Amino acid sequence: MSSRRHADASIERRIKRLLGRHNLDLLKPQKPDAKVLAHGGYKLRDAATGAIVFGETPYPFSKTLEEIEAYVVSLDA
Numbered sequence: 001m002s003s004r005r006h007a008d009a010s011i012e013r014r015i016k017r018l019l020g021r022h023n024l025d026l027l028k029p030q031k032p033d034a035k036v037l038a039h040g041g042y043k044l045r046d047a048a049t050g051a052i053v054f055g056e057t058p059y060p061f062s063k064t065l066e067e068i069e070a071y072v073v074s075l076d077a
Contacts, residue, residue, distance in 0.1 A: 018072045023047045029061045036061045
């Protein structure tokens with residue numbers, strides 16, 4: 001496991017803690033396609049309704065961890 005993968009896992013855990021405060025779930029694709037692997041790989045779902053709230057446009061799982069984190073931080077502002 002590379003150090004980048006460790007860093008991503010650490011960021012994911014931190015983001016999941018933040019998302020819990022807003023009742024949101026972090027989703028990753030089970031079988032990512034080439035577009036997802038190249039540009040993103042995450043989206044957010046409202047845990048209560050199941051509605052996707054961020055990361056579905058321009059294609060599913062289009063957001064990076066950094067974009068997800070910025071979105072969640074903006075919810076606290």
